[in-house]
Amino acid sequence: MSAEKAPAPSIRARVRAEMTEEIKRVALKHLAQDGSALSLRAVARDMGMVSSAIYRYFPSRDELLTALIIDGYTSLGDAMEDADGNAERRDAHLARWFAVGHTIRKWALAHPAEYALIYGSPIPGYHAPMDTVPPAARTLAALGRCVADAEAAGKLRDSDATPPPTENAEYAAELRSAAVVLGFAEDSRAIEPFLSAATHVYGAVNFEVFGRLNNAIDQRSEWFDRQLRQLATMIGLTPRP
């Protein structure tokens, strides 16, 4: 009512947005190259600016890092949600599991610097602010959606690999609240196998991206796919043989 329409952005605003993106792009390029640390001066040099000019766009190095981290989670989250939405049919839960799982791996291989930033060891001297939490939670939720949907639709077998219900009440409560956060039913029996599977998936991607498979497994796509398959069975997404 008060605002007719978003006003056409001024030239200045448009250029500013472009520069901000360019800075982030160059910063990522540097992080990817030779695994170097992030240096504002190096970024500025690469863009043909003086180092202090970066401060017109980011108030400090840490804020730039935060922006990169949030972008990373968002980019991965988008890719996963796209893959989930694009899996042929919404009720093809197993297909969605594979689609989303493979997307994590492909995204990580295509964006190793972002991946290291969000799933690697903490950066010396940097402390992530709270803003990074919601985008981070999104990726786990995206992986779990097909499992939650399958369970809600009664399409999930019971896993025989899962240990019997825990006797640890606090742990049980933690599982329940994780279930709620991730879109599972509060008393979901699938939440624990799913969290376990997710841990495995990220572990497998870690191994590949950080070179732990070098000189051992070269058929990495096959390797990863077979693990996804095994996890699908463990969760109960596949029909009993």
Add this chain to the structure above:
Amino acid sequence: MSAEKAPAPSIRARVRAEMTEEIKRVALKHLAQDGSALSLRAVARDMGMVSSAIYRYFPSRDELLTALIIDGYTSLGDAMEDADGNAERRDAHLARWFAVGHTIRKWALAHPAEYALIYGSPIPGYHAPMDTVPPAARTLAALGRCVADAEAAGKLRDSDATPPPTENAEYAAELRSAAVVLGFAEDSRAIEPFLSAATHVYGAVNFEVFGRLNNAIDQRSEWFDRQLRQLATMIGLTPRP
């Protein structure tokens, strides 16, 4: 024959060995504190020496890093082999699996700096030399020994979670050579489930050490134990229920 006995080490040699250890100790302390990067000057300062004195012990920063990495793998490998050897009976394969698995986690929590060094993201500007490969392989072999023993003793059930044999010949060959390296029979059916389980175990430890469980799972020992249990079932170490 030529040497009677190892000659009593001279004072100098003993002091030198002690100093070398002290440098590594202090370096690790710095790596652990606030996740800082490794600085020779900081280490020297902490030891009350001038920075150039470090060069009497390590020819460069990278060589010090290499020494720390090798020590890390060795320390973890020792801990795992101890745990394996100490599990009550050599044929108690499941008990050995739990003992060794929990040892990885406990070691990682007790030595977060070493853990990040060997299983975290690569260090900017550092390239690990070949000397680090054998100590690294040892830990995986230590985790696998109980599985290989169980299989050799005919005590391993077939896993129902494992996908059917691969049709990818190169992948099959890679599995066979991994089997040999890790002390499994060349045509072991357990090698693939084991590698998969190992990926999961390291993934779980990564999540905990790097803070991915914060604000989600506090009952971490329970969480980890249940995953080990599930993996034991998946591998076939537990009797069919």
Add this chain to the structure above:
DNA sequence: TGTACATCAGTGAACGCGCGTTCACTGATGTAC
């Protein structure tokens, strides 16, 4: 047992470097009247 020489740990100054951040400035773009 004592002397002469070689080895080696540690010093302190210096080199050349890159870093994050601040600050007063210039000149172009945007806004109000």
Add this chain to the structure above:
DNA sequence: TGTACATCAGTGAACGCGCGTTCACTGATGTAC
């Protein structure tokens, strides 16, 4: 449509810092005779 002022991007110099590494040196420890 034109003028006056405010906003803001980018400059260039400077601050203070820490880093890895080299080098000629001193003085203590070890070795050979």
